[in-house]
């Protein structure tokens with residue numbers, strides 16, 4: 001105990017002497033001489049010291065934006081440091097409030113190895129020159145990460161290792177990130193206090209390819225197409241094509257177009273930008289929105305046929321609204337004209353084409369653009385030609401294979417005595433996967449799967465009956481139209497024979 005006490009008192013007097021010398025140095029040594037002393041001491045120690053240090057500051061540039069390199073390195077180190085560092089810092093994950101991210105604490109050091117070379121990383125910070133007491137971290141506090149390595153490895157570290165760390169850091173961030181679903185704000189909000197072109201929420205759609213009911217071959221084809229795209233960076237660069245791909249999803253309502261987009265986003269781990277074209281006023285706005293999307297994302301325009309008409313001009317709003325507007329216009333013509341100019345959207349077909357494959361569309365790379373429509377035949381061919389929409393995917397009515405996927409998902413059954421009846425009915429009538437899913441969803445806890453299958457059979461029979469009735473009605477209408485046309489022709493022939501027009505014949509009722 002006395003030994004310890006003595007040690008403490010010696011340490012205390014040593015500290016006091018150091019502080020005294022430092023105070024004298026501060027007091028009597030002029031500032032400019034101190035700077036020189038520091039500079040030459042550093043140069044001298046540099047000759048003896050065989051290590052090189054590189055600092056990566058947290059903030060860089062005039063706007064004090066967080067440096068992208070710092071973030072990537074920190075992510076890389078967090079993945080390594082949680083096993084190696086002894087003092088860790090825990091922060092709540094922004095995306096997932098219930099989990100924490102561990103990273104090495106300030107002044108902590110960890111080692112790393114690259115191609116057999118050992119190096120050291122430390123987390124540091126500098127305090128502001130003028131210190132004032134505060135409970136909160138100072139805004140002037142500057143953080144940085146320091147990399148130390150032997151100077152004989154300079155080339156390896158500055159070229160390959162740093163690149164490796166940045167790449168790995170970014171890849172880890174992508175793997176760990178929580179997906180986001182963005183939607184565009186009206187341009188009036190772009191310059192207010194919010195100043196954002198896109199708003200987002202966490203993307204939490206449960207749709208996956210395994211739960212998607214469709215022809216297994218088609219599904220496999222789409223999956224391998226996506227896989228090729230994901231790993232295609234070098235290929236796209238080689239052939240001189242921007243790293244992006246367009247998909248056109250078309251098919252009747254409830255066949256899984258939106259579910260397919262969600263499954264793609266989950267599979268690729270990409271954010272989704274749901275572009276609402278009706279909120280975009282003009283082509284330049286479209287371009288600005290495009291620039292603000294990140295890579296590794298899916299840009300979606302749903303129901304494209306409802307957003308633009310064939311000439312590229314916007315579809316007019318409802319008729320009643322126009323009539324209302326007419327009345328308003330008469331009352332206050334100037335105000336109304338101003339309002340109209342504000343409201344009218346000038347996004348054109350060519351603006352949209354530029355958005356998809358213009359020169360700006362290549363900025364960022366690794367992007368998928370998806371259009372959905374219920375009426376593919378209504379779209380302008382220019383919009384959906386290959387190169388723009390590279391792959392056309394038809395989402396069709398539910399077939400037997402797709403039904404089996406839904407039965408497995410919803411009822412956990414692979415086979416049943418009622419399956420052959422369902423297969424037969426599905427061959428005879430059309431039903432959307434959404435309708436099948438609705439029938440297969442148990443209406444109460446522990447409901448017997450057979451009840452759900454029977455309910456589906458009922459729906460199929462009903463759909464079949466309706467389709468037959470519809471076909472009958474259509475056939476009747478067609479027959480009536482045919483007869484009408486035939487009569488018209490006959491009367492025309494009669495008229496020609498007597499030198500009178502068909503109309504005259506009709507008017508006179510008879511030919512003399």
Ligand SMILES: Nc1ncnc2c1ncn2[C@@H]1O[C@H](COP(=O)(O)OP(=O)(O)OP(=O)(O)O)[C@@H](O)[C@H]1O
Pocket residue numbers: 211212213214251252253254255256257258259260374395433434435437
């Ligand atoms: N192919 C499918 N596989 C699994 N579930 C499906 C499928 N198609 C539809 N569903 C179910 O039906 C619901 C509606 O489907 P979804 O919104 O994807 O259809 P859609 O084709 O986008 O329709 P719309 O053309 O009306 O936008 C989904 O929530 C899903 O539960």
Ligand SMILES: [Mg+2]
Pocket residue numbers: 257258259302372
């Ligand atoms: Mg949809």
